[in-house]
Amino acid sequence: MIRLMSDTxxxxxxxxxxxxxxxxxxxxxxxxxxxxxxxxxxxxxxxGALYAAMIALGLAPQQAQETSMRLWTHQxxxxxxxxxxGQILLPNAFGFDENFGTVDDTLVMERLRAAxxxxxxxxxxxxxxxxxxxxxxxxQVVLTKGNLVDALRGSIAIPYIFKAHRVDGKxxxxxxxxxxxxxxxxxxxxxxxxxxxxxESPYQGKINxxxxxTFQVSSIMANNLLKSNYAFHSMAHHGEVIPILPQFNQHIGxxxxxxxxxxxxxxxxxxxxxxxxxxxxxxxxx
Amino acid sequence: MELSTKSKGSVxxxxxxxxxxxxxxxxxxxxxxxxxxxxxxxxxxxLSGLEYTSSAGLRVLLNNVKxxxxxxGDLRLAGVQPNVKKVLDLSGFMxxxxxxxxxxxAVASFAE
Numbered sequence: 001m002i003r004l005m006s007d008t009x010x011x012x013x014x015x016x017x018x019x020x021x022x023x024x025x026x027x028x029x030x031x032x033x034x035x036x037x038x039x040x041x042x043x044x045x046x047x048g049a050l051y052a053a054m055i056a057l058g059l060a061p062q063q064a065q066e067t068s069m070r071l072w073t074h075q076x077x078x079x080x081x082x083x084x085x086g087q088i089l090l091p092n093a094f095g096f097d098e099n100f101g102t103v104d105d106t107l108v109m110e111r112l113r114a115a116x117x118x119x120x121x122x123x124x125x126x127x128x129x130x131x132x133x134x135x136x137x138x139x140q141v142v143l144t145k146g147n148l149v150d151a152l153r154g155s156i157a158i159p160y161i162f163k164a165h166r167v168d169g170k171x172x173x174x175x176x177x178x179x180x181x182x183x184x185x186x187x188x189x190x191x192x193x194x195x196x197x198x199x200e201s202p203y204q205g206k207i208n209x210x211x212x213x214t215f216q217v218s219s220i221m222a223n224n225l226l227k228s229n230y231a232f233h234s235m236a237h238h239g240e241v242i243p244i245l246p247q248f249n250q251h252i253g254x255x256x257x258x259x260x261x262x263x264x265x266x267x268x269x270x271x272x273x274x275x276x277x278x279x280x281x282x283x284x285x286x
Numbered sequence: 287m288e289l290s291t292k293s294k295g296s297v298x299x300x301x302x303x304x305x306x307x308x309x310x311x312x313x314x315x316x317x318x319x320x321x322x323x324x325x326x327x328x329x330x331x332x333l334s335g336l337e338y339t340s341s342a343g344l345r346v347l348l349n350n351v352k353x354x355x356x357x358x359g360d361l362r363l364a365g366v367q368p369n370v371k372k373v374l375d376l377s378g379f380m381x382x383x384x385x386x387x388x389x390x391x392a393v394a395s396f397a398e
Contacts (some may be wrong), residue, residue: 198376226306231378234341235348239306243373277307277338286308 012191013055015048016181016226017174018086018199020253022047023068023193024246024267025197026054030061031271032195037282039195040178042124044133045175047072048197049155053116053148056124065264068123071115074255077161079104098135098171101163102211104194105153108162112149119148129189130155131182132172135164142185143167143199176201180226183233183241192239193281195274197246197267198226213223242278246270287334289317297328297363297393303335304357306343314343318350327359330392334365344377351383360384375379 013032015025025048032039044052052070054064085100086094121128122145130143132154143151146168154165156171164171175182181198201219204212234241246266252259287310290302298321302314321329333345339347351361368376370377373382386392 227376227378230376233375234344237341239341241339243376244378245372276339277305277309281308284309 007074008285009193010040010191011038011282012186012189012196013039013041013191014181014183014194014196015042015044015052015054016196016198017046017176017201017222019047019210020072020256020260021098021199021246021248021263022051022197023065023263024199024270025266026064026068026193026269027246027269028129028197028244028271029055029064030105030264030275031257031268031275033061035275035279040128041127041129041130041186041189041191043131043182043189044155045179046156046158047181049130049152050115052130053121053124053128053152054083054126055114056126057116058125058231060266061264067115069257069260071111073256073257075109076108077103077255079107081163090257099163100155101161104163105162108156109149109153112152121145123148127184129173129182129191131179131185132157132167135171135173138178139166140184141170141172142176142182150257159218160211174208176222176225180222181230183230183237187233187237187239192279194237194239194241195244195278196230196241197244197270198230199246200226200253202251210211220254240281240283242274244270252260291314291317291321294389294393296326296327297330297396299330299332299336299389299393301332305337306339306346308340308342311342311346313348315346317379319345319353319354322350322357324352325357327354327357328396329359329361330364330389331361332372332389332392334388336367336370339370339373341377344373344379347379347383348364348394360396362386362392362395380382 042052042056081104087096130151132141134141150167155175156168157173164173187192201222204216207213293309354361
């Protein structure tokens with residue numbers, strides 16, 4: 001069997017934010033496994049962090065699919081944090097602070113623990129880098145060791161929905177706020193062939209609530225940040241950034257868990273498109 | 287990747303077909319550099335046959351658009367196909383490079 005790697009090529013898989021769409025990374029991973037292409041590091045943020053962790057821990061694609069379908073369902077946001085409404089309407093009376101979140105995070109913590117147990121980031125078979133955002137200073141935080149569930153919880157702390165999560169003294173919010181596709185981490189860690197799977201945040205269509213208005217603003221900013229960071233990293237990097245951009249012909253909502261098999265298929269399709277070039281590149285001396 | 291170059295008035299048209307990536311980008315870099323060295327800074331990249339570009343291809347386009355503009359010319363795009371446009375959009379290139387539906391429109395734009 002040919003093992004597609006070389007001394008000079010360090011392949012990184014970077015999975016950006018995108019909630020359920022990030023399951024497309026399972027399809028990409030499936031393709032890489034079939035072709036025996038070795039990945040030397042996995043980087044993930046937000047929804048992408050959930051899949052980066054599964055891949056780095058060595059979950060087989062089928063296992064990763066089943067795990068994510070159990071983990072990420074509508075129920076995780078079903079229980080509201082009652083205090084949050086009071087905090088919005090009467091901030092002084094209810095004490096508005098940086099721990100604001102409209103959803104009770106008990107279930108999401110339970111689901112994360114069920115999926116990842118007590119694993120630590122450094123337990124991963126492939127070096128794993130998870131990113132979140134420092135809520136106090138706005139900087140990207142790269143998590144490379146420590147409790148995996150805590151790191152993931154910080155990375156997926158979607159503003160307004162989940163409260164920020166404190167890890168090692170830092171109050172963490174969703175990684176997309178600092179970089180929706182953290183290619184820079186892979187560059188810094190020495191990768192020279194970067195498979196970058198990114199997703200644009202969806203726009204809301206009808207704006208009929210404060211939450212939708214807020215998400216619309218957030219999507220506009222996140223998508224522009226995605227583009228500017230991607231441009232900078234593509235230009236600054238000496239190696240190769242291969243964009244893997246699945247196309248979805250149907251709307252994929254934040255919790256459309258039932259669409260995960262379809263999302264995986266599209267991820268596989270997008271990976272197949274890049275495969276001939278990737279194989280040629282890995283076999284070359286460039 | 288296949289490259290071909292032709293002139294139309296004072297404009298050089300470089301047609302790029304196939305895949306523009308780390309393996310093929312140096313060839314395009316050489317071709318564009320040769321045009322610029324010869325003082326031919328009004329360039330059109332005909333991308334109607336380009337199926338793919340990676341970051342290596344983007345870097346060649348960026349370097350040459352800067353060089354062409356510094357010589358008083360420009361590197362303009364023509365016939366960008368959807369797959370390539372996706373990457374050019376994501377990387378912000380469509381906001382800094384002029385792009386036209388076809389080569390004729392791109393060539394004509396230099397007369398404006």
